[in-house]
Amino acid sequence: MESPEGIVRNSLKALRVQAGMSQQQLCKLAGITRQTIGGIESGRYAPSASVALRLARALRAAVEDLFWLEDDLSELTTVSAASYKAKAGDRVSLVRVKETWVSHSLNGDRAFRTEMVPADGICLRGGMNAAVRALDRPANLARSVAIAGCAPVLSLWARSAERWHSGLRVLSIHANSTAALKSLARGEVHVAGIHLKDPVTGEDNAPYVKLELPKQRVALINLGSWEEGLIVPAGNPKKLRNASDLEREDVEFVNREAGAGSRLLLDSLLTEARVKPDQTHGYEREVSSHLEIATAVRDGRADTGLSTSSVAAAFGLGFVPLRCVRYDLAVLEEYMDEAPVRQLFSTLHHRWVRSQLEIMGGFDTSQTGEIVATV
Secondary structure, three states: OEEOOEEEEEOHHHHHHHOOOOHHHHHHHHOOOHHHHHHHHOOOOOOOHHHHHHHHHHHOOOHHHHEEEOOOOOOOOEEEOOOOOOOOOOOEEEEEEOOEEEEEEOOHHHHOOOOOOOOOEEEEEOOOOOEEEEOOOHHHHOOEEEEEEOOOHHHHHHHHHHHHOOOOEEEEEEOOHHHHHHHHHOOOOOEEEEOOEOOOOOOEOHHHHHHHOOOOOEEEEEEEEEEEEEEEOOOOOOOOOOHHHHHOOOOOEEEEOOOOHHHHHHHHHHHHHOOOHHHOOOOOOEEOOHHHHHHHHHOOOOOEEEEEHHHHHHOOOEEEEEEEEEEEEEEEHHHHHOHHHHHHHHHHHOHHHHHHHHOOOOEEOOOOOOEEEEO
16 A cells, blocks of 8 residues: 555564564554554555554554655765775665764675684584584574575675574575585575576476475575676676677686586576587686676686676676576475574565665565465
C-alpha cells in the first residue's frame, strides 16, 4: 500500500525475530490481529499510527526503526578522508570523530580487506579427531554460522548481520561454488553460496545441489541476482563485446579455477560462440577469486576476465554484461531450526542489509530472502 508521501517500508519481521517472538505472540502483546502483522511484514499493508505505536511498544523499539518512507534517508555533511578523497558514486564508510562525520572511500582495494583472522582455539592433537583448546567459552562459539562462498557481497551480509544481532558470529570461508557445496555436503559449513547455471536446462543451482547432496533436504534462499560478464580496462580499449572476442590474438584472458561458477559460465559461453578453450589466450591461467580477476585487469596483467559488474565498479574498471546469474544460499533445512542460522537469514529482510547489497550496483535484490527452491 502506498502512502501519499511515498512507499512505506518496514523491518517488523527482522525485529520480531530478533526479539524471539512468533507472529501469534506479537499479536497478543500488541493487541492486533495476526492477519495485520502478516500483511505488514509482507508489505501488503501500511499500518495506521495507532497500530505502528502498539507494535513499537510491544517490541520496545522506536517507530522510526520499524517503519520508514522509501526515500527517507539522512543526508550528512562529511569530511572526506585525505588518503583517498571520495568522489560521486563511491561507496564509503562513515565514522564520527568528536563532532565531525568522516567518510572513507570504499573504492578499488579499499572495498575489500584481507585480514589475519582471530583464532577461536589451538590444536593440541591433530588427525581426523583433533583435540583443540578453545580460547573462548563454548556457549559463545556456538553462536557462529559458517558460510562457504566466493562472492564479495557475502562479507557485506556477514558484517551487517553481526551489527544487527549482538553476539552472532559469521565465519566466511572462501570457496568457489562447487567447493562450497562439497563443504556443505561434508557437514563443514551451515551455508554454501553458489551461482551455477546448468548449461543444458538453463536452471540455476538446483541441479548441482541434487548432485552433491542427493539425500539431504536443502533450501535455496536467494541473496540476489547479479550481472556476470567481461571485466575490462576503463573505456574498453580493445572493444570487447562477447565471448567470441576471446580468441583474438591481441586479447589476454585470465580465468577462474575449475569448479567456480564463473568458469562454468565461461565454458558455456565459449561453446555457444564455437570457440575452443585452447583458442583462448590465457584459458589455463587461473586465479581463485573475483578480486584477483579485477586486480589482474587493473594492473595490466590481463586484458579481461569473467566476473561481476559490482566488482568492476568497485575497481573503477569497465564491464561488458553477458548474462544475469542468480546467487543462492544453499542451507540444509534442519539447520534452519538453529537460532544463529535463523538470526542470520532474518537479516536479509532488514533495511540495512538490503541497502548494502543494492548500492553495490548490478545486484538485483527483488528476490532477496525468498526461498526460490527446495531440493
